[in-house]
Amino acid sequence: MCGIIGYIGNKLVIDILIDGLKRMEYRGYDSAGLTVLDKKDNQTTVKISGKVKELEKKCHPLIKNKYTCGIAHTRWATHGEPTEINAHPHSDCKNEIFVVHNGIIENYRALKEILEKEGHKFKSQTDTEVIAHLIEKYYNGVLEDAVAKALALVEGAYGLAILSIKENNKIVAVRNGSPLILGIGEKEMFIASDVVSIITHTKQVIYLDDKEMAIITPTDYRITTLFKEEVLKEVQEVTWSIEQIEKCGYDHFMLKEIFEQPLTIQDAYRGRLKPKEGDGRLNGLNMDKDAIHKIKRIIFVACGTSWHAAMVGECMLEEYARIPVEVEYASEFRYRNPLIPEDTIVFCISQSGETADTLAALREAKSRGARVLGICNVVGSTIARESDGGVYIHAGPEIGVASTKAFTSQICALAVMTLMFARARVMSINQGKEIINALLSLPDKIKDILNKAEEIKRIACKFKNANNFLYLGRGVNFPVALEGALKMKEISYIHAEGYPAAEMKHGPIALIDENMPVVIIATKDAVYDKIWSNIEEVVSRKGKVIAIGTEGDTQLSSKAEEVIYIPDIHPMLIPVLSVIPLQLLAYYTAVLRNCPVDQPRNLAKSVTVE
Ligand code: M6R
Secondary structure (H helix, E strand, C coil): CCEEEEEEECCCHHHHHHHHHHHHHHHCCCEEEEEEECCCCCEEEEEEECCHHHHHHHHHHHCCCCCCEEEEEEECCCCCCCCCCCCCCEECCCCCEEEEEECCECCHHHHHHHHHHCCCCCCCCCCCHHHHHHHHHHCCCCHHHHHHHHHCCCCECEEEEEEECCCCCCEEEEEEECCCEEEECCCEEEEECCHHHCCCCCCEEEECCCCEEEEECCCCEEEEECCCCECCCCCEECCCCCHHHCCCCCCCHHHHHHHCHHHHHHHHHCCCEEHHHCEECCHHHCCCHHHHHHCCEEEEEECHHHHHHHHHHHHHHHHHHCCCEEEEEHHHHCCCCCCCCCCEEEEEEECCCCCHHHHHHHHHHHHCCCEEEEEECCCCCHHHHHCCCEEECCCCCCCCCCCCHHHHHHHHHHHHHHHHHHHHHCCCHHHHHHHHHHHHHHHHHHHHHHCCHHHHHHHHHHHCCCCEEEEEECHHHHHHHHHHHHHHHHHHCCEEEEEEHHHHHHCHHHHCCCCCEEEEEECCCCCHHHHHHHHHHHHCCCCEEEEEEECCCHHHHHCCCEEEEECCCCHHHHHHHHHHHHHHHHHHHHHHCCCCCCCCCCCCCCCCCC
16 A cells, blocks of 8 residues: 655656656555665655655755665555654664565564664554565675565565665666566666566566565566575566546646546457357456356455445345356455355456455455456556456546546446346347447446536535435445445535435435435436336435436436436436446545545555555
8 A cells, every 4th residue: 555666777867756756655654764875885765744745845955966866655554654764764882784575564563672682773653664674684785685584584465665775786686565666777786566667767677476576687687586585487578558547737636547447448358359249258267158157156355446346246246147146345245254155257357456355255266266357457466466367447647536437437348247147147139239339338438427527517516515425225226325335425525325215215315405415326227117216215304305317208307406417327227327426426526525536645556455
């Protein structure tokens, strides 16, 4: 949840580190720091509590200085408050060894006690500092040797980049459970926890695996295990472009990502549809028709927005492919001694592909012999690499902490999968063709909804001072209600709850009065008449209904205070459209409340700790 960047080469080191940190700030943003080394074996360390722009200001007088290498970090606090002292890099007693760390050292208390007894003096409250002191203890002139000895004692998760002032032309980086990438340039090398921070410099990368260590100089790298065995790794090319990681004139990444959806969803199904056969094709699943027939159950594990996409997947697969589906919170699944019967497939859905709970659930399912497939956005991410196969959603980098385009792309990928499974089992060619036509019609329909942005902004303005929001939906729109409420609460800080509409009368109805805006997704589908009754129930208690309805359904405006119309679409794909007004409603509400939309308080883009 923090960000690491390291650079070694002959360009302006601080400039590169600060730029990299800014691009990674969505990963953690409560404090930041860097250490740079020069040719005379001096170190300079700068730290701040707050945002990277504060670090940039503090570093400004140094920016043109020549340094040989440096490491930097943007933090999302776990151990110790986000103060300057607790910001990374952390160092040993003599200020000779510097460490930036993502992850959590679980046995740090025990290690700290031993080190203190041995005379080591600690400056911070962090778990990370023990690593610097342990390396100091074992340092004998070769940094990587000391790192390996130190880490043999450490339990927990880490992505680390380490410097020693005695070896000013070397960075050592190690990974165990927290992502780390080596970037290879022309007479320069990078270490990063997120590819976004280095792709303006190089697209040639190596993804480190757990317990692997990279020893880098400006012109060379070596990868070994922590037991010193040499490892040969494939250099891979990153396909993301620089435009994809810029705001390109939008006020926020979230708004840009919402507006990208007519394009991004196409990348989720491009080349994966067989229009003449009314079928889908997902080669990454490595499943022929026989294998599809054998599936007895699907279990989805995911967190947050990806969990909501899984719930949409459940509705689709059960309805159209007639396969029983369970949707599990990854954090619950991993500790629940889950039952995974034979011929069950476990799908891990994760935008980042690094979410700690989802990754642990993946490993749990694999250890029980299940076939585990991934549905990820980030290519080369840990979940993608550890799965037995899977599907990339190809939404491009998602930088706003609130997930938007990943959600609609996840649903589109799940729709292709549903099509493929359904056609192999129960669905006719004509039904398959209808779904393909509906998928192909989505981009224009999304554009129609995006054209209503100003109208949605007006509605946001009307309700921006509400203390609570209730979101109701049924069937395939129930997960959309959950997603709408999640978006609202995470970026506007307004308390919001999503419910299956019929559940309202079992409790939440007590909350309804003239101050309660209730967003009701009331599209023309099989449960329309039922949801209409729910609207009546809210209105008769003076609740203010904001309805999401299907174009042409004029009766909605007779009851709802506001109606946002969306185009009609095949029922399976309604969530791709019905979620868009909710994304915009949350976005504008947050903007009007002056909230930091892309970096909401206490959150981070990728939750790589438990
Ligand atoms: O990267 P993942 O899809 O695994 O992330 C899961 C959640 O952490 C994520 O969806 C989170 O809930 C977002 N902030 C939602 O907008």
